[in-house]
Amino acid sequence: MGLGSWSHLALAGIALGRRRALAMWLRRADNALAALAIGAIAGGAVGNVIDRLRYGAVVDFIHAHIGDWSWYVFNVADAAIVCGVGALILESQFRRRPRQNSGTPDRQGHPAPRGTET
Numbered sequence: 001m002g003l004g005s006w007s008h009l010a011l012a013g014i015a016l017g018r019r020r021a022l023a024m025w026l027r028r029a030d031n032a033l034a035a036l037a038i039g040a041i042a043g044g045a046v047g048n049v050i051d052r053l054r055y056g057a058v059v060d061f062i063h064a065h066i067g068d069w070s071w072y073v074f075n076v077a078d079a080a081i082v083c084g085v086g087a088l089i090l091e092s093q094f095r096r097r098p099r100q101n102s103g104t105p106d107r108q109g110h111p112a113p114r115g116t117e118t
Helices: 007-027 032-055 076-094
Strands: 062-066 069-074
Touching: 007 032, 032 076, 069 076
Parallel strands: none
Antiparallel strands: 062 069
């Protein structure tokens, strides 16, 4: 990477900082799918930190391919991160959002803007 012999420590520190941010997000998760997805991302990040500290790099060991078509080489930690991000994307698309307006409907059936209820 060209940052010297301490670069793996710097990258591990950055990853641990991201894990801390994920832990804060996890505490505010409002459903089980989001919590599981954030946990998978955080767990994958910790797994990569362990590899980086132990070996000086993240060890990739699964090369997925079909015939001549090949895609990324990854490890279990990377798979957890990718699956967690995918689950968060799906969860965000199908999450039920609370209604914004709870006022009395007008004549057309639309809710009244907040603060205008009588």
